[in-house]
Amino acid sequence: MTHPSPAEQAFSLAAPVRLWEDGFARDPHPYYAALRAQGPVGWAELAPGVPAYVVTDRRAALDLLHDTETFSHDPRPWEATVPDDSPVLGMMRWRPNTLFADGAAHIRYRTALLDAFDLVEPHDLRAGVHRAVHLLVGRFGPRGEADLVGEFTRPLMALVFNSLFGLPESASDRLDAALGKLIEGGAQAAQGEAEYAGYVLELIAAKSERRGNDLPSWLLDHPAGLTPEEVTWQVFLTLGAGHEPTANLVSNALSRILGNPAYYSTLTSGARPVTDAVLEVLHHETPLANYGIHYARTPVTFHGAWIRAAVPVVISYGALAQAAEQERGGDRHPGDASHLSWSAGPHACPVKQHTLLIATEAIERLTQWLPDLEPVLPRERLTWRPGPFHRSLTALPVRFSPRSPDQPGGRP
Template sequence: MTSPTAPEPVPNPGYASAEPLSPPPGCPAHAGGAARLYGPEHAADPKATFAALRAQGSVAPVEIAPGVEATLVLGYQSALEVLRSPERFSKDPRNWRALADGTVPADSPVVPMMMYRPNALWSDGEAHARYRGVITDSLSQVDPNALRGYVEESADVLIDRIGARGHADLLGEYGALLPLLVFNRLFGCPADIGDKLVVGMSGIFDADADSEKANQILGEGMAELVALKRREPGADVTSWMMAHPAGLTDEEMLHQLVLLVGAGTEPEQNLICNSLLLLLSDDRFAGDLAGGSMPVDEALDEVLWADPPLANYAVHYALQETEVDGVELAPGRPILVSFTAANTDPALSGERRGGNRAHLSWSAGPHTCPAKSPARLIAAVAVEKLLDRLPDIELDCETDQLEWRQGPFHRALVALPVVYPPITVTAQAAADETPGATAWTTEPTPPTLPPLTQPASAPSSSTPQGVTSTPREPGSANAAPRRWWSFLVGSRRGR
């Protein structure tokens, strides 16, 4: 990672004050002791929690679940120090003393997201290099053009289901389903197994869910997928990982897949929906291109800087007594990096963030996300496709009426209700829509697309891509002036 350019500071009048900053009314820090990173108050306004914590410096004690203590790194430079120092900070949760001695019970809601698994996220040194090599080598075989085509086709199918209705929950009916359809295609996962992965993964992210049961369901689904691909390998990432020279065992395969489905579904849906919310609610994105509005890529950057889908994570453990920014860190206590707080650190001043991707939302150091390029591609195509098909879409509530899911790790909406002029869809698409259906009970037949593997000779940028979008029916759009994004997507396609 290149040296970061400091982004524009986020206003926080109390940060530089010599006087202690009092927690704002309603902030979890009012509860006494360490600030809570869970509960409805924190979910509604996490930045109020971070503002109060900054009074203690760039490193502060927090509680991430009832009775579960941790240290939160809020400063950008302090975060980089932790993320880039594997000789001082381990990723291995077997160093978590409070879990090992029973102080933190095994059924604590945060344990499934922090427990040891033999995968690339929770390992160090040679083990990490081995697991990460399997993942990066296998993902490198995915052709970005084929991936783009599948995202567009899947998006069209989902939009066709809701298009004629004129209203929808973009999270439950689009943002949450699209990454799952893409995961199924990339990893050769059939729908019945995918259903278990949906329930299990969403459950371990939520603080108020039965995370122990969700973790069990997730493990069962992954074990079924591994057994299936051992019997019936195909042209998919799961099979390529199994065929890798590293020779992963079934248990190792299961845990790499838990990592990949975790990174590729929940955070991906949050990136898509948080970006859509920004585009639909921020005045900077309300005009047309001539008026200087920002394109989708810049909206994604804004979300990754200011409201990343994983707000706090990157759990580490000090290997010995050490300090960061003058704060002593004892071995055995979880150290979390707040990507949101670090990205919006008021100490980062000087140059504007526009066009700068030195944010930490993909992490940094040896554990930088290996799938950030396909993850960004999926989110960008998902947002562009929706705004192209439904150009006059609007929020169906005020932004302060939106509810955020509780939990210390993610920044995730409960729902994203919208309205739009109904569009014409095929009779089959209208018949496919089943109100209240789960993600997989009405899964469409996947479209026929090129193989996922990279072509022998990659097409140049001047090579036109095949038509993969579902054509919009004449008269499907409202006669009112379209927002800038419909012109943007149209200009990219030469219209």
């Protein structure tokens, strides 16, 4: 085992950058700058009294993501060091699923998920997004105004993912509310975790009794032989990881599009694909800003920092994006895929194509129905939900010409 140098010891005693503050939600850039000033690995707090190392350098992030010998995804040694009521436990506690597994267990769970999602036909997924957009625009379109977060992106994802997982539309509000509490990591995090867990347990119990043409049923019948409990935790992961970040991806993209009228006109005219707008968000305002959590198996020196065992090592995709933007001066080809929003290595996002399809179809369909969307507030006056992990708008108020999807001459 190596031992820390005096410089590395001093780093571990530095004042942590507090990612749980309200100021971080309002403007994360000064916080990322403070972390980057410490070197490739910074020292932060995810919640009061919950320290973490934060990787802000691309090379260091890639090394971390590919080094399965030095680092583990299993948080149980860390869990033993934090209070049971810690607000970040809902996003970080161990569960028997692919995110928190290493080695053979990870491969088994991941293979089952990949095989199940391969059964999702892109045409059916696209049609599901279109139906959800039609339903939601039918609710708010005649008013000529809406909150695109509360009335579009979040309920849209609940509708789409409930369909994929074999749940009725009537359950969408319950899913949305539970996940919102869980990911913010605040006072209601434990309640949100419990509500979401109950939601998933009821789903798997129903599918164990009667299969359907849906992801839980395919997982239950997969040759890997996952138990109902294991399927429960794969669904807990994928339903949550699909809903929340994808909703934020769409709302962040819409806010950037609508804040730039010239850019918006190129999208509505078809001169520029919506995919470009989605990629812009993945580069500059990624919806899951700080995650990819690892734990050193033993104390180790990593890119100049002394990493203790059982302390989270978080990848700041948001800080990586900020650094890349400054280095390039904002000059980037639209097809550039150099961001790490999908992660990398063995735990890279297994369903990024599904996510891209949902996001681009949602934005395209909405802007086809309502081509004159106009933001009510300038982008700098929008507010953001608190929490160390995500970049998520609280609301995106817009106005437009009143329209019903069923009116004569309606679009698309």
